[in-house]
Amino acid sequence: MVTEGGENYSVGQRQLFCLARAFLRKTTILVMDEATASIDMQTDAILQDVVATAFKDRTVLTIAHRIATILNSDKILVLDAGRMIEFDTPDALMERDSVFASLVRNDK
Template sequence: MLWEALEIAQLKPIVKSLPGGLDAMVTEGGENFSQGQRQLFCLARAFVRKSSILIMDEATASIDMATESILQKVVMTAFADRTVVTIAHRVHTILNADLVIVMKRGVIQEYDRPEALLEKEDSVFGAFVRADK
C-alpha cells in the first residue's frame, strides 16, 4: 500500500533513490525534501489513511507549476470518490471542482458549479478568474 501511494503521488523514484529507501532519515520538518515533495507526501499519507475528507489550505501557493500539475492530477484521480475542500491561492486550480464557494470575512458571497459562476456577469468568482488570466 505504501509503494502504491508513493507511485500515485509520483514519489516512488525519489524514495527508491534515497539511502535506505522507505527507512531513509527525514530531517526536522522534512527539510531534505522540496515544498512540493512535502505536499505530495501529505497526499500519499491521506491516500494510505483512506481519509474521506481532504482539506488543502493553499496547497499550491509555494510550489512550482510542474508539481502543481502533479498535485492536481493526484487529487482528481486518487481522491475522486472523496470530499476535497480546497482553499485556493491560484484560482485556476479549482476550475474543475464540483462546487465553488466564495467567502468574504467568513460570509458566503456565492456558491455554485464553476461553469455556472463563470456565466454570471456579476460573479465574484468570475472576476477572480478573469483577473488571473
C-alpha cells in the same frame, strides 16, 4: 532518509508527502489548505490531475488562491471578509456577473 519533521526536504516536497500519506490512509475527507502554494505551476497541474483521480470517491475541500487549482471543482465557495458571498458550480458562477467570474477573467 527523512529527518524529523521532514526538514531535509523543501516545503513543496513535504506537501507532497502529506498528500501521499492522506492517499495511503484512505481518508474520506481531504482538506487541502494552500497545498500547492509552494509548488510550481507545472507540478500543481500534475497534482490536480492526481487528486482528481486518486481522490475521486472522496470529499476534497480545497482552500486556494490560485484560480487554476479550483477550476475543476464540483462547487466553489467564495468568501469575502469571512462571509460567504457565492456558492455554486464553476460553470454557473461563470455564466453570471460573479466575483468568481471576475477573478477568473483577471487571472488570465
